[in-house]
Amino acid sequence: MDTVTKEKRSEMMSGIRSRNTKPELLIRKGLFKLGYRYRINSKIYGKPDIVLKKYNAVIFIHGCFWHGHIGCENFKIPKSNTQFWVEKIEKNRDRDAGVLNYLRASGWRICIIWECAIRGKTQMKNFDKIINRISKWLISKRIWIEITSDTYNKQ
Numbered sequence: 001m002d003t004v005t006k007e008k009r010s011e012m013m014s015g016i017r018s019r020n021t022k023p024e025l026l027i028r029k030g031l032f033k034l035g036y037r038y039r040i041n042s043k044i045y046g047k048p049d050i051v052l053k054k055y056n057a058v059i060f061i062h063g064c065f066w067h068g069h070i071g072c073e074n075f076k077i078p079k080s081n082t083q084f085w086v087e088k089i090e091k092n093r094d095r096d097a098g099v100l101n102y103l104r105a106s107g108w109r110i111c112i113i114w115e116c117a118i119r120g121k122t123q124m125k126n127f128d129k130i131i132n133r134i135s136k137w138l139i140s141k142r143i144w145i146e147i148t149s150d151t152y153n154k155q
């Protein structure tokens, strides 16, 4: 028996939709489709978003603001409380650098995906390309890959 009202159902559906459009989820799904298996919520230092142990690889999906994506249009220090934000983002960047150094020293290969590469409609058109780039990297010997938006690359 269907006890869920129309309103409730559409609420649920939209909830599901918005959860599924989360960048991390899309990347995971895309990799899964290609046959990659991974761990999430791993205990690895720095809490990578996706861990592919078989490939010695970790993937971080970085929000451009919080992680201070320099040169990116999504990273602008607010006009008020400027000093606070500068210091906060600087701290985050330092922490990220520490995590990456540690992971590299521990033999992990690292992929950084900046959110500007996978957010928004234009970016979604390139989604398969991005998944392919990650896939190529995974089976390569390269230690490091960083993926940003096309607009960023044009700058």
Ligand SMILES: [Zn+2]
Pocket: 064, 069, 072, 073, 074, 075, 114, 115, 116, 117, 148, 149, 152
């Ligand atoms: Zn960015």
